[in-house]
Amino acid sequence: MQRILSGIQPSGQLHIGNYFGMMKTMIANMETSDLYVFIVDLHALTSVQDRKKLSTGTLEAAADFLSLGLDPEKCTFWVQSDVPEVCELSWILSNMTPMGLLERCHSYKDKVTKGIAANHGLFAYPVLMAADILLYQSEIVPVGKDQKQHLEVARDIAIKFNNTFGETFVIPEPAISENTAIVPGLDGQKMSKSYDNTIPIFLDDKPLRKQVMAVQTDSTPVEEPKNPDTCNLYALLKLFAPKDKMKEVHDLYVNGGAAYGYLKQDLFELIRDYYADARARKKELLQNQDYLRDILQKGADKARGKASETLAVVRDRVGLRY
Numbered sequence: 001m002q003r004i005l006s007g008i009q010p011s012g013q014l015h016i017g018n019y020f021g022m023m024k025t026m027i028a029n030m031e032t033s034d035l036y037v038f039i040v041d042l043h044a045l046t047s048v049q050d051r052k053k054l055s056t057g058t059l060e061a062a063a064d065f066l067s068l069g070l071d072p073e074k075c076t077f078w079v080q081s082d083v084p085e086v087c088e089l090s091w092i093l094s095n096m097t098p099m100g101l102l103e104r105c106h107s108y109k110d111k112v113t114k115g116i117a118a119n120h121g122l123f124a125y126p127v128l129m130a131a132d133i134l135l136y137q138s139e140i141v142p143v144g145k146d147q148k149q150h151l152e153v154a155r156d157i158a159i160k161f162n163n164t165f166g167e168t169f170v171i172p173e174p175a176i177s178e179n180t181a182i183v184p185g186l187d188g189q190k191m192s193k194s195y196d197n198t199i200p201i202f203l204d205d206k207p208l209r210k211q212v213m214a215v216q217t218d219s220t221p222v223e224e225p226k227n228p229d230t231c232n233l234y235a236l237l238k239l240f241a242p243k244d245k246m247k248e249v250h251d252l253y254v255n256g257g258a259a260y261g262y263l264k265q266d267l268f269e270l271i272r273d274y275y276a277d278a279r280a281r282k283k284e285l286l287q288n289q290d291y292l293r294d295i296l297q298k299g300a301d302k303a304r305g306k307a308s309e310t311l312a313v314v315r316d317r318v319g320l321r322y
Contacts (some may be wrong), residue, residue: 004029004175005036005138007080010057011044014064015198016271017183017191020239021144025175027069035075036136036303037065039296042080042087043128046121047194062292064202067281076306078299080132085307090124090131092318096161097127097153106149111194130154135307137170145182146190148174165317169310183239184232186214199236201275202282212268217260228253233263240270 006022008014014023029035039061041054048054058079070077080086102108105126112118126149133141133154143151151174158169182190185197192198199211215233220226228234228250238246245266252258285292315321 001032001034002139003034003036003137003170004140004142005038005133005136005172006142007038007040007043007132008061008065009040009044009047009193010054010061011048012057012193013198013200014061014202015191015193015200016236016239017185017198019068019201020183022142023065023068023070025142027065030071030074033140036138037070037075037077038080038132038299038303039065039078040080040132043125046119046125047116059286059289059292062296063282063285066285066292066295067278069278072295072299076299076302077295078303079296082296082300083135083303083307085304085311086128086131086135089135089311089314090128092314092320093131093134093157093161094124094127096164097130097157101153101156102126105153107146114194116194126150126153127157130157133172134158134169135310136303137306137310138172139170140175141172142175144190145176148176168313168317184235186211186232187216188232199271201271202279205272208272209265209268212271213261213264215264215267222259223256225256226253226258233260233267237263237267237270240267240274 004026006026008018008022026035026037039058041058044054044057048057062077062079065077066072102123108118108123108125111122116122129150130153133151134157141151141154151172155171158171162168162171185191185195186199187195187197189195189197199208199215203211215236217231217233218226231253234249234253237249241249249258249263
């Protein structure tokens with residue numbers, strides 16, 4: 001079985017970009033792979049400096065995964081900071097990472113351009129991500145197109161380490177779904193908490209509808225033809241609507257007759273119904289937080305077993321054993 005690894009930040013409400021970009025694929029892999037899923041709270045520190053928000057967000061993220069169908073008996077599911085070995089490996093890898101490799105990373109530049117405060121954690125984010133991946137000898141890492149470069153950084157670091165100290169790390173491969181790698185947000189950019197353009201999954205009906213109605217569209221009159229390939233509303237509808245419905249919508253776009261207001265109402269109802277069971281399950285889980293903590297602790301214990309094996313080899317290879 002291939003080992004597949006991915007994680008999600010507990011830095012805000014789960015949105016449909018998170019689900020289609022990573023979570024849906026990960027959950028589908030439970031039956032056929034050695035699945036590692038974790039909540040990346042250390043990464044979240046690059047944007048969250050609020051104790052309550054981070055700790056609450058971590059339990060929320062755990063409930064999100066479980067309510068959407070993740071079975072902790074069929075995977076390894078834990079919180080990043082509960083495995084301290086990742087921090088030690090990150091420091092060791094930092095000493096193998098050329099500055100130029102990090103300076104070329106687009107994500108750091110994009111976030112700073114968007115007004116996110118520059119700091120060392122944000123700059124060195126790809127090294128910690130590499131440590132997450134390499135510590136568990138991950139073979140496949142599902143990533144969005146925007147994270148592909150970070151996966152390439154992890155590969156470069158692993159190859160350099162192996163060439164310097166001998167074969168130690170598995171070289172990971174990216175898994176990118178071309179259909180859902182980048183889910184558009186309200187403004188047509190990639191849906192991201194950083195850009196404040198998301199549609200959260202677990203909103204109640206009224207705020208969910210308000211958010212969907214805020215999806216940006218152009219001013220083309222209803223009766224005029226429209227290009228579905230450049231419309232973020234159309235792209236969002238494709239994620240939820242059945243094929244026969246999308247054929248009707250496509251015809252309205254190319255022939256005229258697509259009324260954005262009505263289509264947004266359709267999108268709201270599709271999202272509401274798609275996540276109805278998960279929404280109810282999440283409320284139940286959050287009423288029993290000790291149950292969530294127990295699941296995460298068991299997952300961390302399991303993850304540390306693999307992490308300690310890898311780190312023991314790394315420490316020996318670099319000379320930290322004497």
